Amino acid sequence: MNKKIKILMLAGSVLAMAFFGGCTAVDPVARANREDMSQEGTIVFTRPARFTPWFGNYSISQFIEVTYEHVSRNGAGQLVVEVGIRNRGPVSWTNWHQQAPKVLNIAATCNFYGTSAGALGGPIVYQTNRRTLAINRGETFAYKAVCPVEGANGYQLVLGD
Amino acid sequence: MLRLVIPLVAIVSLLALSGCVSAQVSQPPVEIHPDTEPLNTGIQSADVRALAMKLCPELLAAPEIADAPGPVVVKVAPFKNTSRFFIDSSLFMKRLRLELNQYGGGQIRFQSDNDRVVKASSQVLRKRQEEKVRAYLKELAKRIAANPQFANNDGTPVKMAVVPVIGVNIVNMNGDSFAAMLRAEIAMASNGRIQFLMPGVVDGADYWLTGQFIPESMKKEGIINLANYIDIIDERVRLGKPIDTASIVAEGSSSYNGAATAVGATAQLGTSTQIYEKERMLSQMLHDPSFRENPDVNKHLDMMIVRPDDKLAVFEDMFLLDQQTPDVSGRANYILSGEISGMSQRRDGASSDYLLISVQLNDPETQEIVYEGAHEVKRLTRTGVVYR
Structure with missing residues (x-):
């Protein structure tokens, strides 16, 4: 067979496979890496939509810092998470040129888990609503989440913009 | 040969592409998270959820509920809305009740304030009583x-x-x-x-x-029905008396003074006495509408x-x-009530609203507030506000 014909047939096959590949009814969903999850802290900030490999995230996470994190149980045995979230303004060299917002609006959701292993331990037993926190520059927001479900032992506070 | 291959590739490509054509569908409604409010106006669903999720654990941890020996029965009083926003004020209490029922572990029980439930309960109890x-x-x-x-x-x-x-x-x-x-x-x-x-x-x-x-x-209680009215008319026809209402009422008012009939008297006096009594009752019914209802x-x-x-x-x-x-309201251990209060300012088409949504748990005997929690929020709205 002519070499050109072989190349053309191969190209046609590849093209057909490429089109048919997009026609599958279902795709497998990526599973979270358990090793990566085990490295996650109890307070995390969601990855922002904008990301550049050279200058990192343009995220408001750079404007905040956690001043305290306190976990306790109240008289009714409910798990209580108290976190101080401060709007510290721009301190990173990557955003030195940016005007720090006077008021930060960040969303906070606290997920409670049955085991202290957090998300690794199993399903969420209770999830607080997505609460918008308005924090003035330099001020600390006293965030508090209480889990009404008995037996909650782990938690993860998810902050986002 | 090339002339054969090119159409072949084209056919394969067409076949592949034809399977990938999607039907033209109308734009589906956009479902958004109830904690978000794209219009950013007034009281939002996020406020309803925030109040419920904040107050649920607090209420369950209140000593009056957490340390109670058995389930605590709570009657819900209507939410009062004094803010400028038109909303179904019962929404806050419904969401809070849902949260408490879901996570309360049976420690807190609510009395239903639903008229349909009360009516159905009454019917069920009546049937049971008949049995x-x-x-x-x-x-x-x-x-x-x-x-x-x-x-x-x-x-x-x-x-x-x-x-x-x-x-x-x-x-x-x-x-x-x-x-x-x-x-x-x-x-x-x-x-x-x-x-x-x-x-x-x-x-x-x-x-x-x-x-x-x-x-x-x-x-004085009473009802009178059509059968009695027919009895009265039959009896009056038999006795040759006028059957207009005015005559019945006039005779009914005067012929019988309303004293309770003795046990034996009714039987001795016979049907006429019963008719007189019915005439009297008919007279009362015509004067007093409450007599037409089953007490x-x-x-x-x-x-x-x-x-x-x-x-x-x-x-x-x-x-x-x-x-x-x-x-059953007398069985309630506590009363749960709430209020939406607001303070608004407007300037240059923008309005600023401060909202305080508070919930109280009251002891019905002492009127003491045994628990009070609140959710407060301040919002700036630039367009599309509905004024009270």
């Missing part, structure tokens, strides 16, 4: 049949007459049906030792089976067996016949 009455009549008949007082020494059957049941402070309840049911049960249970005379006949009876309706009420009170039926000679009730048994619609 109880039927069972009770059987049991009562057995007791009467077994009572040696109602047995002749010579073995001849005891004769009983059924005298219509009268109402005490209540008009024209259908007691005759229950008396007839009891009569049949007695006849069956006694195996012929007690025999009944034909309805309406009292002569020659050893005893009268009769009774009284007794409502638990301090006011929502406990109604007891006091069944009596009376000796005709001295009109002495030798046997008496009273039981609950019709139950009042139960008011």
Whole structure:
């Protein structure tokens, strides 16, 4: 067979496979890496939509810092998470040129888990609503989440913009 | 050869592409998270959820609820909205109630404030009560049949007459049906030792089976129905009296002074007396609309067996016949109430709203606030505000 014909047939096959590949009814969903999850802290900030490999995230996470994190149980045995979230303004060299917002609006959701292993331990037993926190520059927001479900032992506070 | 391959590739590509054509569909509605509000106006669903999720654990941790020996019964009072926003103010309480029911572990119970539930409960209880009455009549008949007082020494059957049941402070309840049911049960249970005379006949009876309706009420109660009206008209036609309402009312008001009829009097005076009584009641009904309604009170039926000679009730048994619609609010340990308060400012088309949504748990006996929680929010709205 002519070499050109072989190349053309191969190209046609590849093209057909490429089109048919997009026609599958279902795709497998990526599973979270358990090793990566085990490295996650109890307070995390969601990855922002904008990301550049050279200058990192343009995220408001750079404007905040956690001043305290306190976990306790109240008289009714409910798990209580108290976190101080401060709007510290721009301190990173990557955003030195940016005007720090006077008021930060960040969303906070606290997920409670049955085991202290957090998300690794199993399903969420209770999830607080997505609460918008308005924090003035330099001020600390006293965030508090209480889990009404008995037996909650782990938690993860998810902050986002 | 190339001329053959190019169409081949084109056909393969077309086949592949033809499978990937998607149908043209209309834009689906965008579903968004209830914690977000793209319009950013006034009171938002996020506020409803925030209040519920903040206050639920706090309420469950309150000592009055957490340390209570058993489930705490709570009655919900309507939410008061004094802000400028039009919303279904019960939404906050519904969401909080959902949260408490879901995570309360049975420690907190709410009394339903739903009218449909109250009505359905009333129907269910009435049906249950009817079952109880039927069972009770059987049991009562057995007791009467077994009572040696109602047995002749010579073995001849005891004769009983059924005298219509009268109402005490209540008009024209259908007691005759229950008396007839009891009569049949007695006849069956006694195996012929007690025999009944034909309805309406009292002569020659050893005893009268009769009774009284007794409502638990301090006011004059009563209902009158179409059957009674027809009785009145029939009787007046028979007696050659005018049948216009004014005449009936005039005679009804004057012919009978309203005193309760004695047990034996009704039977002795006969049908005419009952008609006069019905005329009087019809007169009252026309003057007082409350007489046309079945009073929502406990109604007891006091069944009596009376000796005709001295009109002495030798046997008496009273039981609950019709139950009042139960008011369970007295069982509530606490009252949960709430209020939406607001403060608004407007300038240059923008408005600033401060909202304080508070919830209180009150002790109904002392009126003390045993718990109070709140969710507060301040929002800047630039467009599309609805003013009260």
